[in-house]
Amino acid sequence: MGARLAVRDVSLHFGGVKVLEDVGFTVDDGQILGLVGPNGAGKTSLFNCVSGHYRPSAGSITIDDVEIIGSSPARLARHGLARTFQHPALQLHDTVLENVLLGAHGRLPGGPVEWALRLPRTTRTEKQLRAEALDLLERNGLGWAARTRADELSHGLHKGIELCRALLMRPRLLLLDEPAAGLPHGEVEQLIASVRRVRDEGITVVIVEHNMGLISAVTDRVVVLDHGRKLMEGTAAEAQADPRVIEAYIGKDAADDAA
Ligand SMILES: Nc1ncnc2c1ncn2[C@@H]1O[C@H](COP(=O)(O)OP(=O)(O)OP(=O)(O)O)[C@@H](O)[C@H]1O
Ligand SMILES: [Mg+2]
Known part of the structure; x- marks a missing residue:
């Protein structure tokens, strides 16, 4: 069995x-x-x-050994890829629950006509999805907010809504872009528990994050990028101790001073 996700020699150029x-x-x-x-x-x-929003200039990206470069985001979503965004795009005038239910799009049976006619099968599925969405909100500490309008909640909570929306898609591979950004310190523990549970359910996760506490707590390995190149790969502890990584974060002079 190959890797769930394999990124090989990927380059991305915009003009020069x-x-x-x-x-x-x-x-x-x-x-x-x-x-x-x-x-x-x-x-x-x-x-x-990886999510099909950009097309690399060179290289290969496979999910379960299938080349995905050239596939649309919608197609990749139907095949088990879900992601959250660094800047969540929510329907701000809708409730939290309605926002999470947008993740169910690909799981609805029949076409738009059946959906519009509200045939019995559709309403039954709708009920199930609603129950599942509420359950996800509960388990991720947002049950209390299900019927609150999204624009009444903080940026940090928007990230949690996006996570629930992504999970409702029942993905096999989940990409999280800075899920802890904007979260109050006390809520990072909740996020750590959520990410671990996602993994325990068999979902493979790639997580972009500046919060090293979160990275250390949940990751098996990390890849460090700097100026578009891979700087190193190892455990979170190895990355934090690596002089090249320290230098990339704080600059060479400061790294020399710290040594
Ligand atoms: N569509 C685009 N056109 C031109 N340049 C782009 C485009 N998208 C990204 N870039 C450039 O690519 C570089 C990397 O940006 P990217 O957003 O991937 O960084 P990042 O590692 O996610 O940073 P951050 O931690 O701030 O989110 C930046 O210089 C950015 O300006
Ligand atoms: Mg970013």
């Missing part, structure tokens, strides 16, 4: 700007990989390549 250069790594089934690096390193761009 080299956003990614020959990046490669694999993620095995059921693992959590951290993707870290300074601002502008190319982390979100790499996610955009």
Whole structure:
């Protein structure tokens, strides 16, 4: 059995700007990989390549050994890929529950006509999906907010809503882009528990995050990017102790001072 996700020699150029250069790594089934690096390193761009939002200039990306470059985001979502965004795009005037239910789109039976006619099969499925969405909100600490309008909640909670929406898609591979950004310190523990449970349910996770506490707590391995290139790969502890990583984050002079 191959890797769930394999990124090989991926480059992404916009005109003369080299956003990614020959990046490669694999993620095995059921693992959590951290993707870290300074601002502008190319982390979100790499996610955009994996989710079909960007098309790499070179390289290969496979999910379960199937080449996915050229597939649309919608097609990849139907085949088990879900992601959250660094800047969540929610329907702000809708409730939290309605926002989560948007993740059920690909799981509805029949076509739009059947859905519009509200045939019995559809309403039964709708009820099941609603129950499942509520359950996900409960388990991720957001049950209390199900009927609150999204615009009444903080950025940090929007991230949790997006996580529930992604999970309602029942993905096999989940990409999380800075899920802890904007979360109050006390709620990072809840997020750690959520990510671990997701993995225990058999979902493979790639997580972009600046919060090293979260990265250390949940990841099996990390890949460090800097200026579009892979700097190193190892455990979170190895990455944090690596002089190249320290230098990338704080600059060479400061790294020398710290040594
Ligand atoms: N569509 C695009 N066109 C041109 N340049 C782009 C595009 N998308 C990303 N970039 C550039 O690619 C580089 C990497 O950006 P990216 O958002 O991937 O970084 P990041 O590692 O996610 O950073 P952060 O931690 O701040 O979110 C930046 O210099 C950015 O300006
Ligand atoms: Mg980013």
